[in-house]
Amino acid sequence: MTNADITAVFDRVADLLEFTEANPFRIRAYRSAARTISSMIESLASLRENSTRTFTDIEGIGTDLSHKIEVLLETGSLPLLEELEASVPPGVFAIMRVPGLGPKKAKILFEKLQIESLESLENACREGRVATVRGFGEKTQQSILDNMAFAKSDQHQRLLWEDADGIMQDVLAYMKKSFAARTVEGAGSWRRGCETVGDLDLVVESDDPTTVMNHFAEWNGTTVVLLRGDTKMSIRGPRETQIDLRVVTHDSFGCALQYFTGSKEHNVLLRSRAREHNLTLNEYGVFDGFQASETSVPEKMSVNVIHAEKGKWIAGRTEEDVYKAIGLPWIPSEMREGRSEITLAEEGRLPRLVELSDVRGDLHMHTTATDGENTLEEMVQAAIERKLEYIAITDHGQRVTMARGLNAKRLLNQWGEIDRLNDSLSKHGKPAIVVLKGIEVDMLEKGGLDLPDNVLEQADWVVASLHYGQSQPREKITSRILEAISNPHVSVIGHPTGRLINRRQAYDVDMLTVIQSAAKYGTFLEINANPWRLDLNDIHAAAAQKAGVKLVISTDAHSTQGLRQMRHGILQARRASLASEDIANTRPLSELRTIMKKRTRIQ
DNA sequence: GCCGTTTTCGGCCCGACTGTTTTCAGTCG
Numbered sequence: 001m002t003n004a005d006i007t008a009v010f011d012r013v014a015d016l017l018e019f020t021e022a023n024p025f026r027i028r029a030y031r032s033a034a035r036t037i038s039s040m041i042e043s044l045a046s047l048r049e050n051s052t053r054t055f056t057d058i059e060g061i062g063t064d065l066s067h068k069i070e071v072l073l074e075t076g077s078l079p080l081l082e083e084l085e086a087s088v089p090p091g092v093f094a095i096m097r098v099p100g101l102g103p104k105k106a107k108i109l110f111e112k113l114q115i116e117s118l119e120s121l122e123n124a125c126r127e128g129r130v131a132t133v134r135g136f137g138e139k140t141q142q143s144i145l146d147n148m149a150f151a152k153s154d155q156h157q158r159l160l161w162e163d164a165d166g167i168m169q170d171v172l173a174y175m176k177k178s179f180a181a182r183t184v185e186g187a188g189s190w191r192r193g194c195e196t197v198g199d200l201d202l203v204v205e206s207d208d209p210t211t212v213m214n215h216f217a218e219w220n221g222t223t224v225v226l227l228r229g230d231t232k233m234s235i236r237g238p239r240e241t242q243i244d245l246r247v248v249t250h251d252s253f254g255c256a257l258q259y260f261t262g263s264k265e266h267n268v269l270l271r272s273r274a275r276e277h278n279l280t281l282n283e284y285g286v287f288d289g290f291q292a293s294e295t296s297v298p299e300k301m302s303v304n305v306i307h308a309e310k311g312k313w314i315a316g317r318t319e320e321d322v323y324k325a326i327g328l329p330w331i332p333s334e335m336r337e338g339r340s341e342i343t344l345a346e347e348g349r350l351p352r353l354v355e356l357s358d359v360r361g362d363l364h365m366h367t368t369a370t371d372g373e374n375t376l377e378e379m380v381q382a383a384i385e386r387k388l389e390y391i392a393i394t395d396h397g398q399r400v401t402m403a404r405g406l407n408a409k410r411l412l413n414q415w416g417e418i419d420r421l422n423d424s425l426s427k428h429g430k431p432a433i434v435v436l437k438g439i440e441v442d443m444l445e446k447g448g449l450d451l452p453d454n455v456l457e458q459a460d461w462v463v464a465s466l467h468y469g470q471s472q473p474r475e476k477i478t479s480r481i482l483e484a485i486s487n488p489h490v491s492v493i494g495h496p497t498g499r500l501i502n503r504r505q506a507y508d509v510d511m512l513t514v515i516q517s518a519a520k521y522g523t524f525l526e527i528n529a530n531p532w533r534l535d536l537n538d539i540h541a542a543a544a545q546k547a548g549v550k551l552v553i554s555t556d557a558h559s560t561q562g563l564r565q566m567r568h569g570i571l572q573a574r575r576a577s578l579a580s581e582d583i584a585n586t587r588p589l590s591e592l593r594t595i596m597k598k599r600t601r602i603q
Numbered sequence: 604g605c606c607g608t609t610t611t612c613g614g615c616c617c618g619a620c621t622g623t624t625t626t627c628a629g630t631c632g
Contacts, residue, residue: 024615025615060606062606063605099631100631101629140621143622272615282616282618
């Protein structure tokens with residue numbers, strides 16, 4: 001069983017436990033363990049065989065879950081899961097896809113009306129039977145019918161960050177036009193720079209929530225208002241995306257932004273930490289004591305204070321204030337995943353994360369010589385306009401026949417063109433840009449590369465990628481990649497796992513071994529900035545950095561527009577807690593060449 | 604089900620909104 005299999009089992013157990021009135025903290029324990037395991041780079045199976053560590057050394061795994069992992073690795077199944085599957089009717093999970101129906105209501109509907117599919121639920125609503133059940137009413141019945149089409153649709157894939165960003169920029173620009181809105185910020189997984197985004201979150205500072213919410217309702221992207229209270233409102237917007245708005249006062253803005261940025265796990269840790277300091281943290285502020293009196297809350301907060309907190313208000317205007325109040329420096333939003341960021345912050349070891357402006361070169365792109373849309377000259381011109389100091393032209397090698405991949409003759413011709421281009425660029429002193437002679441070679445199905453070493457040795461930069469035979473077994477794929485890593489002419493492994501977000505799984509590769517080998521040979525690993533790829537992902541990139549591997553963030557641009565995708569790779573690198581010094585293409589070209597020479601000395 | 608220098612038992616983050624109640628449970632984030 002792989003880590004992904006065990007993650008799936010624990011998540012499934014948690015889902016099923018929701019129906020059994022189990023202790024919610026027990027459910028949380030399964031979810032938390034699943035999350036931790038899914039973000040481990042080392043497989044549990046190999047940890048069991050090779051390591052001196054035991055499963056209980058893993059945060060959130062105690063004796064019970066440790067034993068269950070043993071059973072899973074040994075037998076491939078878990079008795080608890082089988083018991084639960086037998087006791088929970090299949091089909092209730094479909095019912096929970098209706099907004100507003102959770103495990104409790106789904107269970108009641110099954111027990112009272114024997115409903116276990118969306119179809120039987122729809123019929124029961126049309127016949128008025130749902131409204132007769134205690135705890136349900138006419139409004140709930142109508143709401144279920146209204147949401148039936150949404151629940152039946154399987155178009156609920158999370159948006160790519162790039163697509164979410166398009167919607168976010170539109171709605172931010174629109175909300176900033178509201179005269180009642182003093183500050184408008186996007187939060188949630190968009191602000192954390194996640195690969196994909198489920199819904200969008202907006203936080204607005206204002207003393208006049210009604211006006212702000214009216215403005216929101218009138219946005220031309222709003223298709224339906226899902227709910228609306230005094231300070232909180234949700235709409236469905238473009239591409240069926242839910243957009244949540246919270247309106248808060250000046251004194252609460254930092255806390256609200258922090259809270260709605262998440263992640264949930266980060267917030268739980270932060271609030272626990274606040275309690276340890278005898279403080280309470282919520283979206284309105286940091287308060288002295290667990291429970292205190294209503295009187296000392298600032299008057300400006302009166303709108304929000306009805307249910308609330310009572311203690312002395314200490315902080316909340318900015319995120320910096322909030323973190324400071326609980327004894328921490330501000331933590332960049334991309335790091336807030338509840339992994340190790342709070343410990344790093346505590347110990348003053350937060351890295352200065354890499355920024356787009358640190359990037360000096362782009363080392364993976366295509367031209368019309370293969371499957372690019374723009375010529376060599378156009379790509380170079382676009383790179384100059386983006387103020388890059390160097391680029392590598394890396395068209396496909398000959399194996400990629402669909403892209404008219406280059407054989408040795410055509411490649412050498414292209415390199416001749418690049419030589420002439422560099423000459424003309426440097427005719428009047430220091431060139432605006434240096435163009436490296438590169439190639440994206442293919443790691444062949446049977447092993448080896450699709451161009452010979454005597455050609456590759458003439459290259460400035462070689463990307464090795466795997467495009468064919470992606471369904472080969474783990475050992476075979478891994479050995480193809482290890483062979484390329486040890487090839488002295490290969491500079492970097494391109495999109496090392498091959499996954500396409502929402503479209504194609506990563507091929508099965510032993511990433512721990514790949515990383516260790518890349519560290520040994522000084523071969524770089526790529527963070528491919530294409531928004532469908534983002535490959536390596538944050539977990540792998542962080543593990544690579546820890547192992548001493550240098551990373552390269554590349555656009556893999558197939559057009560001049562594609563060069564703009566660098567920002568996605570930067571976000572991914574920031575999620576991996578990477579600093580500028582971890583990224584090879586933030587170096588001046590002379591330094592990059594030095595790092596590359598170091599690796600040839602290892603041979 | 605996990606965790607621990609106040610604890611091996613008794614905690615575990617916190618609040619808005621809705622619909623259904625007649626004071627609150629369920630859902631969601």
